[in-house]
Amino acid sequence: MDIEPGQKAARRGRNAITIHDVAKHCGVSPMTVSRVINGETNVREETRQKVLASVAALNYSPSTSARTLASRDDTQIAVLYTNPSTSYLNEILIGALTQTGLSGCRLTIAKCEGLDEAVETVEDLAAAGIDGVLLPAPISNSNRVALALDRVNLPSVGIAAAQQPPGRTTIAVDDHAAAFAMTTRLIELGHTRIGFIKGHPNNRASDFRTEGFYAAMNAAGLDVDVDLVVQGYFDYHSGFEAAAVLLGRPDRPTAIFASNDDMAAGVLANAHSFGVHVPAELSVVGFDDTTTATTVWPELTTVRQPTVHMASEAVDLLLLQIRAKRAGAIFEPRRELRDFEIIERQTSAPAPKT
Amino acid sequence: MDIEPGQKAARRGRNAITIHDVAKHCGVSPMTVSRVINGETNVREETRQKVLASVAALNYSPSTSARTLASRDDTQIAVLYTNPSTSYLNEILIGALTQTGLSGCRLTIAKCEGLDEAVETVEDLAAAGIDGVLLPAPISNSNRVALALDRVNLPSVGIAAAQQPPGRTTIAVDDHAAAFAMTTRLIELGHTRIGFIKGHPNNRASDFRTEGFYAAMNAAGLDVDVDLVVQGYFDYHSGFEAAAVLLGRPDRPTAIFASNDDMAAGVLANAHSFGVHVPAELSVVGFDDTTTATTVWPELTTVRQPTVHMASEAVDLLLLQIRAKRAGAIFEPRRELRDFEIIERQTSAPAPKT
DNA sequence: CTGTTAGCGCATTCAA
């Protein structure tokens, strides 16, 4: 177990150490090493340990290229994205990159401007021999894209999708449950007059979040004042204006739950104008935990989606589909739901005493 | 040039079409096809065209695995990042992923919490056989990380780095020139009393931007009122407070140039409280064009760095270094400067008439 | 300018 002086330089590229070196090192055939590496069961435990020791001693790591070449399993998946500044794209990329690295498949990215272009891009991807695509929201919600995918017979997994196009697999957070939990938290803090800003009406997530809010209020035996539920559009400006409505009322709410962070940030900005102190006089909470949440001040209490994790799971789900397709098997479309997390930062506090 | 009915299914994985198929299709040897594919010059133009035609007809694309295996050039680079919510990380990932896809090298990612961990991670990466690393700011500015990189003899390229650790290659935007240009633009709009919010003092970029501001004012023959230059810390809150100082003055500025978008957003929020209208009464401009710039309302006029492009160039620079290192050649560290772009959105307007 | 031979590092298929 001594550190050999010469071992460090032996890596990929030139004189990398191969499966043969390992085999020689522990006196077995390369085939046996291969079996151990790939976790096959038909190897004597004793042999396995010997091989493992050599692998560690030589700091061996198998060549991905040789592996995919020999196993004839060269799968390549793509992330289809629209706007590079979408705040969760980096998390998706991180999750996907991590998992593809582990699974030994290659990851490409493809950009498209709108839904029209997305349809085209899907066709290009298929023509280029891509085996499957990862679809971040909002593309994952599009039925047109789903249809294009069907047409070229390409597996996909939608990430953070609010809806699930027929026949397509998606992974997301339970918006209803999350909104329920956040509202309940506000109620626990003593708030009873809670304002709610709905999301964009063309997005199903908006409905689920709104319903979660109502459900939590009902569950707590609280009436919801319909004047305190106002329409928003998921952008800062609409949050700003909604706040004007809500805070302009004689009996203003002691808490405002905005359906996303951008709107919550808008509320925050307007609260300043109204001279109401957050969180002492008003709690403000958002949804999504985007960069906005920690950019503004005070930092937002919000709901976090496990985006990185969902993305890596999405890769696995995609691989499952691809293999099923290759094997001629059928893969039942799934809708996977993952747990959210409530991140309490500086904009939520107990309701002010009246 | 007819579309053969059977050609579509022939892709990677199982029955992919190979260089042999192409060779057969146009009656040459596989080697000649290889030469054409790799753009070698010693092929007769006539032959090249024939091959190209077959490639197109068969929709052939070479197998990356086979290529890297045969050429014995398996290089693998990593992006070392700290905070997944850093707004430009996705752009870096996009640029890097695009370029590594083109160059046929693999991309990994590695996360680290702080600088201490970064040093460790660098060592792990080296031990894992990574050939080089991409360093987004702010890690790219760290001398400690640079030292660790030296220790394990690992090439690197810093992206959007304000400073260049000795011996390290970086690619960035000319902060001075950009701040100069933005200030000049404000002056063109008729502003003469311009407030400036400096960035965090521990970041060299702050100095360059500040100097660019001064230089532009001087160049225009304008005096800068030192009371109008206030210290900020690159966060929303410091921008908010700086705005309070600036807007609380009897002779407040008609424009405020914040050294980054987050601070500009803070200024915007406080302008509301002061009841000053943006951009009619006050122009506010930022720097970086992060997601914040388009989240707030009105949307920010700002300076955009070509991050995606810089990232793909960074990959090339890294590859150059890696090859130089393998060849035993020396690679002179470089500092590449790229052009910025001024994005005029809704927060800048001609100076109000007095 | 073009073709032939050899082998990259590994996994599959068979045999022992």
Place this chain on the structure above:
DNA sequence: TTGAATGCGCTAACAG
């Protein structure tokens, strides 16, 4: 439970 042969798709090195 293990090993020997064979070839994945491509390119380097040499021949012609």
